[in-house]
Amino acid sequence: MFPQVSRRLFSSSSLLRNRAVVYTKNGPPSQIISAISYPSLPPPPPNTVNIRFILSPVNPADLNTIEGVYPSKPTASTNINSSGKGSQEEPVFVAGNEGLAEVVEVGEGVSGLEKGAWVVMDKPQLGTWATSRNVAAKQVIRLPFGKLSGLSEAQGATMTVNPTTAYNMLDSFVPLAPGDWIIQNGANSAVGKLVIQIAKIRGIKTINLVRPRDDLAGLVKELEKLGADKVLTYDELNDKSIRGKVKEWTDGKAIRFLTYKQDIRLGLNCVGGDPATAMARLLGQNAHLVSYGAMSKRPLSLPTSLFIFKNLVSHGFWQTRWTKENPRHKKEALIGTLAEWMSKGKLKVSDHEIVTIPKDDSDEVASQKIRDVLARISEGKVGKKVLLRLEGTESV
Amino acid sequence: MFPQVSRRLFSSSSLLRNRAVVYTKNGPPSQIISAISYPSLPPPPPNTVNIRFILSPVNPADLNTIEGVYPSKPTASTNINSSGKGSQEEPVFVAGNEGLAEVVEVGEGVSGLEKGAWVVMDKPQLGTWATSRNVAAKQVIRLPFGKLSGLSEAQGATMTVNPTTAYNMLDSFVPLAPGDWIIQNGANSAVGKLVIQIAKIRGIKTINLVRPRDDLAGLVKELEKLGADKVLTYDELNDKSIRGKVKEWTDGKAIRFLTYKQDIRLGLNCVGGDPATAMARLLGQNAHLVSYGAMSKRPLSLPTSLFIFKNLVSHGFWQTRWTKENPRHKKEALIGTLAEWMSKGKLKVSDHEIVTIPKDDSDEVASQKIRDVLARISEGKVGKKVLLRLEGTESV
Numbered sequence: 001m002f003p004q005v006s007r008r009l010f011s012s013s014s015l016l017r018n019r020a021v022v023y024t025k026n027g028p029p030s031q032i033i034s035a036i037s038y039p040s041l042p043p044p045p046p047n048t049v050n051i052r053f054i055l056s057p058v059n060p061a062d063l064n065t066i067e068g069v070y071p072s073k074p075t076a077s078t079n080i081n082s083s084g085k086g087s088q089e090e091p092v093f094v095a096g097n098e099g100l101a102e103v104v105e106v107g108e109g110v111s112g113l114e115k116g117a118w119v120v121m122d123k124p125q126l127g128t129w130a131t132s133r134n135v136a137a138k139q140v141i142r143l144p145f146g147k148l149s150g151l152s153e154a155q156g157a158t159m160t161v162n163p164t165t166a167y168n169m170l171d172s173f174v175p176l177a178p179g180d181w182i183i184q185n186g187a188n189s190a191v192g193k194l195v196i197q198i199a200k201i202r203g204i205k206t207i208n209l210v211r212p213r214d215d216l217a218g219l220v221k222e223l224e225k226l227g228a229d230k231v232l233t234y235d236e237l238n239d240k241s242i243r244g245k246v247k248e249w250t251d252g253k254a255i256r257f258l259t260y261k262q263d264i265r266l267g268l269n270c271v272g273g274d275p276a277t278a279m280a281r282l283l284g285q286n287a288h289l290v291s292y293g294a295m296s297k298r299p300l301s302l303p304t305s306l307f308i309f310k311n312l313v314s315h316g317f318w319q320t321r322w323t324k325e326n327p328r329h330k331k332e333a334l335i336g337t338l339a340e341w342m343s344k345g346k347l348k349v350s351d352h353e354i355v356t357i358p359k360d361d362s363d364e365v366a367s368q369k370i371r372d373v374l375a376r377i378s379e380g381k382v383g384k385k386v387l388l389r390l391e392g393t394e395s396v
Numbered sequence: 397m398f399p400q401v402s403r404r405l406f407s408s409s410s411l412l413r414n415r416a417v418v419y420t421k422n423g424p425p426s427q428i429i430s431a432i433s434y435p436s437l438p439p440p441p442p443n444t445v446n447i448r449f450i451l452s453p454v455n456p457a458d459l460n461t462i463e464g465v466y467p468s469k470p471t472a473s474t475n476i477n478s479s480g481k482g483s484q485e486e487p488v489f490v491a492g493n494e495g496l497a498e499v500v501e502v503g504e505g506v507s508g509l510e511k512g513a514w515v516v517m518d519k520p521q522l523g524t525w526a527t528s529r530n531v532a533a534k535q536v537i538r539l540p541f542g543k544l545s546g547l548s549e550a551q552g553a554t555m556t557v558n559p560t561t562a563y564n565m566l567d568s569f570v571p572l573a574p575g576d577w578i579i580q581n582g583a584n585s586a587v588g589k590l591v592i593q594i595a596k597i598r599g600i601k602t603i604n605l606v607r608p609r610d611d612l613a614g615l616v617k618e619l620e621k622l623g624a625d626k627v628l629t630y631d632e633l634n635d636k637s638i639r640g641k642v643k644e645w646t647d648g649k650a651i652r653f654l655t656y657k658q659d660i661r662l663g664l665n666c667v668g669g670d671p672a673t674a675m676a677r678l679l680g681q682n683a684h685l686v687s688y689g690a691m692s693k694r695p696l697s698l699p700t701s702l703f704i705f706k707n708l709v710s711h712g713f714w715q716t717r718w719t720k721e722n723p724r725h726k727k728e729a730l731i732g733t734l735a736e737w738m739s740k741g742k743l744k745v746s747d748h749e750i751v752t753i754p755k756d757d758s759d760e761v762a763s764q765k766i767r768d769v770l771a772r773i774s775e776g777k778v779g780k781k782v783l784l785r786l787e788g789t790e791s792v
Binding site: 071269272277291292293294299300301302303304305306307308309310311312313314315316317318321 | 467665668673687688689690695696697698699700701702703704705706707708709710711712713714717
């Protein structure tokens, strides 16, 4: 079934050296993707670079994109191993949005990128589940000092979705000073843990809400180790005493001889439903509620009085939009900041599992391995983030 | 029961000439308010003016304020017939937030206000259900040209709550150009009708949502006469064909030779619940949903995806906050604009009913009359807005 695609697309080449994970129409990822092979890239056209992917994460949004239910759509490639000109082959979508790559060859007219430089993707849905791609120089952002920075491959590969989301949500809606409090639900999600750490770096205090569970003490300890100031369950949030507690925590901000009441002005929501409603009630005047997920699959339901009389503003945050709307210098600065924090150990990335597809695997075997991984992820059987390493002859 | 209050407060005076509607503690308006009499005001202290109320509306929020459930609280007056200094009397709250008054005497140091000038209130909860008050000059805003402007008393009296709300919601969230579309529910509310008219004046197109009803054709005709472009019921809103219809209405904005798709970027909500959710789904990218009421008494429930992927922002609007936060020149400009539109007949105010309390009524009779009116309003038996006229010897 899947070899058909690769045969049709790449029958002109007898030497199969690189690999990409592709699909031609939307559907269940574990049924419709194929691993296809293609020869080494031709030299890059002007203003482009050839890059080799080191690690490419499988994010939940990647699966939604393959299913066709994600609002950000990839562009089909007619010929993934060149700049796409002049090919008559059936167009395919190369999966993957995030990844760490190394520049392997630089086209004419490109400045600021040399062979060996580490880059992350600036263009969403570029198609990162591949051994190598030819991309416009402006579609990537260079990591300062590359591998010399002390950054791990996994850190570099997982920088442009979750850490940027956490950073920007703390940065874009409310001007926060050290000592200010924020509140978030889904605090043990990948983004939630990054929020805790970035807040800690900035001196911002966090109230972290999680689902009740058997091993709560362990989770609390884990989040506190990352820098969480307070951890509460959604059940505790519904307790009437919670307002008093929160008031006690946030009221006593003392600066020199002054102590003043301090409202919580930022709430981060990835859950929706009741835990979001209860969290919103703890926000103070002129607060911003920022939603970036809906794990409960329930809508955001908020009393109108919070909007009218407390001047609550409810927003969404989507890193893809942020990337499209912000100037390059700002994105480079953000990546530089995150890379520095990560390399200094201030910012830990999620637990991950590297899935390597050896270059000697046949496309059939490679396809089946990747389908199996995607099936496991879809079924919720993988606790860690999966990072794909698609080996090829261009692998170092 | 109520004469007791007035006796204690005003026993020093034998000549009762003016009247105020007061309460000493929160409770059901029709049970706890009293009409009390007081003598003519002493000459105004420096930087203050004595004003005589011409008409003072009974707004729903006034009843909530008396009940103690409204977030904006009045200040208690220890002596309503002077500047409040040196009195030992029991403090009372004078009811009423909105009203049209005439300046009757001007204190030293006041500029820009002379005897006979018409003024509206700049300070919320000033206590307008009274014959006359002494107020700081900065607590009122002068109506340009006063009675010479051609403005009716009812227009002047109902300018600072509903028309300002309608104007500011169209002005504060989305820059709207002629030909742009907005959508609102509760379109036949007092504010809704003002939104239709102000949008019409500005060349903005409106989609207006109303409850299904028997006399729908009559209501549609009425709203269209005010300037409504489209009127739909909440039932029609739930019909699947609605997206196509709205697209058809809003798409065809042609400027010279270009026709471009035009998203609806502003939704005004005073209903909540399902009619708000369905309305929000019709909004385009980067839209703002502004809530100013919750007639359904149900919360605002919105899919998180609207926030994340369509960049919806949900706000509240409260004219009281706007008044507190905006500079005086802006408020004067707004009142000037509204007064001009009203006097030229471009902006019609709600149907109203004037309830006059003659100066010769005893406090007992006056109190009972006002209690009866408030009871009728609380029970929803008054379709029109009630405007109080509390006659006194200072009445013209």
